[in-house]
Amino acid sequence: MSDDAGPDPEAVAAAVLTHPSVLRLDGGPFGSIASYLPGARVQGVRLGDPVEIAVVVALGMPFPEIAEGIAARVRAVLGDEARAVDVTVADVGAVGTEVVAGR
Structure with missing residues (x-):
């Protein structure tokens, strides 16, 4: 995404996923933390003030x-x-296991 189009939520998501403790992004409470792009939804990232x-x-x-660590990324x-x-x-899970929200 170009600079004049604003910040890229996909780039933010990719950076968050580089943190060694992050297993995956999540929509948060009620799935409300997300960014919308043409034909796509980036779950777990909502750009605003605050991010x-x-x-x-x-x-x-x-x-x-x-x-x-996530905020720094x-x-x-x-x-x-x-x-x-x-x-x-x-949610919290273990590396190498399937994480099911709410369990």
Whole structure:
């Protein structure tokens, strides 16, 4: 996506997924955290002020540390060091297992 079209939610999603504790993106409560593109929906990323991210994470690292790592990745993609990023841990799972929300 070009700069004049605004931030790219797919690029933000890809950056979030590079965090070692993130198993997958999630729509958050009621599936409301998402961005919409022509013919596509990017679940787990809503660009705004603040940026909202929802993820399913693996056990092991403290949640505040995970959230800060995710926020740093988002800010790097958006090029805005001061931007507020809210991270929701929608569920917790184990690496290598299928995660089912709500269980």
